[in-house]
Amino acid sequence: xxxxxxxxxxxxxxxxxxxxxxxxxxxxxxxxxxxxxxxxxxxxxxxxxxxxxxxxxxxxxxxxxxxxxxxxxxxxxxxxxxxxxxxxxxxxxxxxxxxxxxxxxxxxxxxxxxxxxxxxxxxxxxxxxxxxxxxxxxxxxxxxxxxxxxxxxxxxxxxxxxxxxxxxxxxxxxxxxxxxxxxxxxxxxxxxxxxxxxxxxxxxxxxxxxxxxxxxxxxxxxxxxxxxxxxxxxxxxxxxxxxxxxxxxxxxxxxxxxxxxxxxxxxxxxxxxxxxxxxxxxxxxxxxxxxxxxxxxxxxxxxxxxxxxxxxxxxxxxx
Numbered sequence: 001x002x003x004x005x006x007x008x009x010x011x012x013x014x015x016x017x018x019x020x021x022x023x024x025x026x027x028x029x030x031x032x033x034x035x036x037x038x039x040x041x042x043x044x045x046x047x048x049x050x051x052x053x054x055x056x057x058x059x060x061x062x063x064x065x066x067x068x069x070x071x072x073x074x075x076x077x078x079x080x081x082x083x084x085x086x087x088x089x090x091x092x093x094x095x096x097x098x099x100x101x102x103x104x105x106x107x108x109x110x111x112x113x114x115x116x117x118x119x120x121x122x123x124x125x126x127x128x129x130x131x132x133x134x135x136x137x138x139x140x141x142x143x144x145x146x147x148x149x150x151x152x153x154x155x156x157x158x159x160x161x162x163x164x165x166x167x168x169x170x171x172x173x174x175x176x177x178x179x180x181x182x183x184x185x186x187x188x189x190x191x192x193x194x195x196x197x198x199x200x201x202x203x204x205x206x207x208x209x210x211x212x213x214x215x216x217x218x219x220x221x222x223x224x225x226x227x228x229x230x231x232x233x234x235x236x237x238x239x240x241x242x243x244x245x246x247x248x249x250x251x252x253x254x255x256x257x258x259x260x261x262x263x264x265x266x267x268x269x270x271x272x273x274x275x276x277x278x279x280x281x282x283x284x285x286x287x288x289x290x291x292x293x294x295x296x297x298x299x300x301x302x303x304x305x306x307x308x309x310x311x312x313x314x315x316x317x318x319x
Contacts, residue, residue, distance in 0.1 A: 001044050005077055008070035010037050011049065015067045016294045018301030019056040055311040058301065075114035093119050095284065098126045098135050098144040100202070102271050103250045104165060105145060107295025108288065116287055127228060129154065129272075130203025136160045136276055143275040143288060150268050152205035162274035163285075165292045169309065170267035171259050173238050173247045178258075184308070185261045192219035195243035197227045197234060206269075210246060213266040249306045250299040261309040271296070 013023040014034075024034035042049050049063035059067055099105045109121055126132050129146040133156045136144055145165070148154040154162050172186055180186050192214075198207050214221060225243055227234060231251065238245060239256035246267060253259050273289050280288075300306050 001040055007041050008074055011067050011070050015059055016297040055307045094122055095119055096122050096141040098124045098132045098141040100127055100129055100147050102145045103248055103299050104292045104295040108292040111291035112287055128203045142279040146272045146274055148270050148272055149205040149209045154272050160274055161277055162272045165271040165273055166296045167268055167270040168249045169265045170246050170269055171249050171261050173245050173257050173259055175239050175241050176256050176258050181258050185263050187263045188266055189217040195223035196221050197225050197243050197245040199228050200226050250303045259305045
């Protein structure tokens with residue numbers, strides 16, 4: 001078999017998705033066809049590129065090297081396709097991007113830079129999603145990664161449009177010595193007496209959705225510390241036993257902190273790609289979305305607590 005770009009895309013899709021089935025869906029293949037393709041590729045390399053497990057697949061040590069080289073080749077191929085024709089006027093485009101506290105930002109930016117070498121991203125950190133909408137509507141930024149919540153979808157003028165990247169469950173971070181730290185999942189009601197670290201109002205529904213979930217669980221938090229800062233600092237305070245916090249499902253814990261799903265999944269957050277219709281070309285929008293989605297899948301694949309939750313949830317629902 002001659003190795004082609006489509007084979008490299010298959011390897012990268014599987015690595016990003018952490019699942020042959022999800023990768024097949026992303027690329028528009030059937031799962032049997034994707035599995036057959038992977039076996040052919042592995043025969044070409046002479047050894048397995050992925051380890052199979054109950055919750056999906058992950059690259060072997062050799063597979064990590066092959067996937068990294070595949071990404072480089074694909075990025076270079078994309079750059080060739082983006083080169084202007086001879087005699088054409090060259091010039092880099094600047095895309096102004098605002099982003100809230102989203103885990104997909106770093107991976108999205110690195111992918112876009114590789115795949116759209118003629119586009120310069122100027123990224124601004126903006127915590128409030130409502131402020132992000134204002135910046136888009138006023139023409140101060142061209143595109144953004146914002147957040148909203150089920151039933152409280154992002155609202156904006158007709159000059160702006162948006163597309164959901166992913167909706168993820170919200171988990172809780174506890175110190176390892178917490179009385180519930182040994183459990184695989186935690187009831188929100190069982191945390192009624194704990195102090196909480198909460199990020200401030202984001203203009204899109206937070207922290208209202210948290211207080212609503214607490215009320216549904218039969219309690220009101222006894223102590224709340226407002227915190228907006230470095231995640232490592234937050235985890236250090238949790239490790240010291242100063243409180244607990246709801247966190248993003250892909251957060252990587254420090255040694256003295258554990259991340260646990262909430263029973264019944266009472267809290268969800270959606271990450272949204274939003275853009276000004278007249279400012280961003282369709283191909284750039286697609287690249288932004290694809291890069292953000294791939295970045296999230298990679299994070300999810302490296303998050304054992306999220307993968308374990310997904311395995312339990314899908315198995316329990318018969319999916």
